[in-house]
Amino acid sequence: MDFRALLVEKNDEGEASASIQNMTIDQLPDEDVLIDVAYSTLNYKDGLCVGSGGGLVRNYPHIPGVDFCGTVVESRDKRYKKGDEVLVSGWRVGEIYWGGYSQMARINADFLVPMPKGITLHQAMAIGTAGLTAMYGLIALERGGVTPDSGPILVTGASGGVGSVAVALLSKLGYEVAAVSGRAELEGYLKDLGANEVIAREEINETVKRPLESERWAGAIDNVGGPMLARVLGQMKYNGVAVSIGLAGGSSLPATVIPFLLRGVSLIGIDSVMRPYQDRVEAWTRLAQIFPFEKLEAMVETRPLADVPELGAQILKGQVRGRIVIDVNA
Numbered sequence: 001m002d003f004r005a006l007l008v009e010k011n012d013e014g015e016a017s018a019s020i021q022n023m024t025i026d027q028l029p030d031e032d033v034l035i036d037v038a039y040s041t042l043n044y045k046d047g048l049c050v051g052s053g054g055g056l057v058r059n060y061p062h063i064p065g066v067d068f069c070g071t072v073v074e075s076r077d078k079r080y081k082k083g084d085e086v087l088v089s090g091w092r093v094g095e096i097y098w099g100g101y102s103q104m105a106r107i108n109a110d111f112l113v114p115m116p117k118g119i120t121l122h123q124a125m126a127i128g129t130a131g132l133t134a135m136y137g138l139i140a141l142e143r144g145g146v147t148p149d150s151g152p153i154l155v156t157g158a159s160g161g162v163g164s165v166a167v168a169l170l171s172k173l174g175y176e177v178a179a180v181s182g183r184a185e186l187e188g189y190l191k192d193l194g195a196n197e198v199i200a201r202e203e204i205n206e207t208v209k210r211p212l213e214s215e216r217w218a219g220a221i222d223n224v225g226g227p228m229l230a231r232v233l234g235q236m237k238y239n240g241v242a243v244s245i246g247l248a249g250g251s252s253l254p255a256t257v258i259p260f261l262l263r264g265v266s267l268i269g270i271d272s273v274m275r276p277y278q279d280r281v282e283a284w285t286r287l288a289q290i291f292p293f294e295k296l297e298a299m300v301e302t303r304p305l306a307d308v309p310e311l312g313a314q315i316l317k318g319q320v321r322g323r324i325v326i327d328v329n330a
Contacts, residue, residue, distance in 0.1 A: 068100020130161030
C-alpha cells in the first residue's frame, strides 16, 4: 500500500529539507497499531521539527506531526480494533517518534486515546494539543478554587492556538476574560471568541521594580513566560492561581517570592506531553462537553499537507492565528 508523507531529511552539511514523498507500509516503524490518518495539526513544535529540528528530532529521515487522528486499520493490541477512531497527542510523537504528517502511521497503543463521543475527527484536530493544553490549564484553575465569581482571568498570548481555545473555553463557562495580544488587528477576533477586554502586550510586558501591584486577576493562563509572567504574578489577587503553559517570551522568570508569601498566589506548571492516560481521557471528555464548537469557524483554518513547510516557518515567527488543521489527504 502506497501513501504520501511529509519527510524531513538532513544532508551531510546538516541542512534540513522537507518534501512530500511516496512511501510504503513496510517503511513505517514496527508498532502496535496501524492508523489511516485523517487529520493532523500545526503546533510550534511542528515548526521546529519541519525545519532545523530545534533539538527535538533525534534521527533522520523523520515524519513530524505531534497530533493526529484517524481510523484503526490493524491492531496487535486488544484495546483497539479495526474501525476504531482514535487520536494521538504528546508522548513526543512527531519528535522522537514518527508523527501525523502522513496518510498512514504506526503507533504505540499506549499513546492512543479513543475518540471522545460527540466530536468529529476534524473537530478533534481543530482542538488538538493546543486545546487539550488549554483544558488542562482550566482544570488547574478549577482545582485551585477559581470560579467565575472569583474575578477576571488573564490569558496571555491569546491569539495563538492555546490562547484562542482558552479564551473560548473560559468565556463559555462564564468567566470574565482579559486577553493579551501583540497584534492590535486581532482585537475583533479575540472579542468574537469571548474576550471581555483586549490588552496590548506592551501594557503588561514591561518589567516593574515593585514586587506587588494592585490586585487584578483571580487566575491567569500564561503562554508567554519571561518578564510578562513575572509581571502577572505581581498583579494576582489574594489566593489567585496562575498556570504556566508556554515560553514565547523566554524561559527565565525575573520574579520575587513576594506574591507567593503575601498573597498566597499559586503558580502551576502545565505539561501536555507526558500526561497519564486518565488525565487525557478526562480532558477530552470535558472538551467534548463544553467546547464552544460554534466558534470553530472563526478559530480554525484547514490546509493541505503540502503547505506545512511554509506554515511551519510562519508559526515560528508568531504569524499564525488560532488553529490550523492539516488535511493529510487533500
